[in-house]
Structure formats: C-alpha cells, structure tokens
Amino acid sequence: MTCAQLVELVTAFLEGTLDSETERRFVEHLAICEGCEIYLDQIRRSIDEVGRLRAESLSEETRDRLLDAFRNFPRDS
Amino acid sequence: MSRTPSSAGFVHYLRVVVTPLPPDEVLLAALRAGDEEVFARLLDGWSASMLRLARSFVSTAASAEEVVQDTWLAVFQGIGRFEGRSSLKTWVYRILVNTARKRGVREQRTVPWASLSTDDGPTVDQSRFRGPEDPYPDGWLTFPKIWPSTESEVLAREVRGVVAAALEGLPARQRVVLTLRDIDGQSADEVCSLLEISTANQRVLLHRARAAVRSHLEQYYAATTGGAS
8 A cells, every 4th residue: 555545545444444454454554654644643633623613603683583483383282 | 692794703613512412202302392491402502513504505604594593493393293214413404404405596506416526536735745666656755744732722723713714615515524524523324314425425525625624734834833844
C-alpha cells in the first residue's frame, strides 16, 4: 500500500469497513510511515474540531410559538 | 439571545451539555400525552442540527427556521400515526428533509442529490506524493507537519472559525453528511436511511468532507506557524 492509497482509505478504516486483508496492510503501512501516521492524526483532529461546532439555536419567538402549539394541539385523550 | 444576520453569525461556538434522552417508547408516550417538559428537551436537543440540515436546502437562515417550525407542526399531526418502523429521530428528520426539499424547490435552490460529478478523484493534492520514477512512488514527498495543540482559547476560537468556513464551503451533500455524522453524532446507518443514499455513497461524501476540512486546517496552521518545521 502506498501513502497516496492509504490517505483515500482513512475513512473506511475509521468506519471499520475495510476487509481484513486491506486493514492488515493499512495498519502495517501505518506502523512504518510517520507521514501517514501524522495524516491520520490530522483527520482525527479535524473530526474533533468539526464536533466542536454547534448550529445556531431557534429564536426565542419560534421556540415559544412551538411550545404553545404543542400545549394547545388537540389530543384524543 | 443575540442573533446576527450575517453568515459569520450562523455558527455559535457553544458546547452544550446534553443529557441523554429517554428511549423512543418513553418519548413517544410523552409526546402523545402532551408532556411539555419532554417536548422542550427534544426541541432544545435537536433544533440546532435540524436548523443546519434545513439550511442545506433553503437559501436563508429565516427560511430554515420556518422549515424547522413546519416540521414540528407536522410531527404533532402525525405522531399518533407513527408506527416505530424507524427511530423517532430518523422519522422527524425525514419529515424535515421533505419539508426543506419542497421549500428549496420553491426557492429554486435544489440540492443535486443525484449528481456524483464532484465526488471523484483524490482528496489529497497529488503533488504531495513522489512521482512514478521515484524509488518510493506515491510516497509522501515531505511528511505533513504535526499541528500545534490548540490549548490557548484564542487559537481554539480561530480554529473553529476556520472549520466553520470550511464546512460552509463544502458541496451541499458533503456538508449534510458531515453535519449529521460529526456534529450530531448520528450513525452511518441512520444517515443512509435519512438521506436515502447507499453505504458506499455516504462514506465517500464523509471522506471528501473530512479531507476538505483537514486541508483547510493544514493551510491555516501552515500560515500561522510560518511554515516552521
């Protein structure tokens, strides 16, 4: 496995979806290649950083309106 | 709550502490019985990711907010008929995607879900690797540089800005998948079922999106550390 090949397999590796032979070659390559080790670490760091983002929340008005709508929604029982 | 209309204000950098929600049966019973506390928890727990997901289909933040509102109203109406064939969350998010798509069509902003044209090719610049004549073809020409830690709050905030901009710049399909997987923490199966895409397709979109974010961060770190090795 070359470095150029490995970088295209990192997501499948992290998802655990590589077949066992490919995974073995992936891990063997990683063990001897500092560049790919750093690359994989950077992908993990990127995932962590993305996970720190939160989308903005609903406005208070919409939130209140929905809570009202939920409270007043006709129910059978 | 302060809100800014600019796109820079689109992302708030809050880490929200989320208490785990009860299992679906409990949630369903509570929603059907009109339990306001449970509904408020769902609303607060899911609205952020619902807004971001909606935003991938419609053109403005205000429009996305209306999509989320219409989704919840449809949920109230349909909750009695929900049969539990998918998780509650997947069901709600599917209603959201359908609502947002319809609105996106009206706004003439359609997400080209069928197109795969931008999803081909390598995710790392090929000039980073050695050529075919080299004793180590396709090996790194120079290793990627180890990134500094982001312990300082100032740096951490800058990095989040870089990541937010990278996310905004992604093609819609990649942005949606990255949002659902790496911000909301949904599983690959959930995302496939929600977006009605194959496992392989989901992985390709996630892979390209993560690689793009990495590349933005690499450029940022290269610029801020002055290329020191």
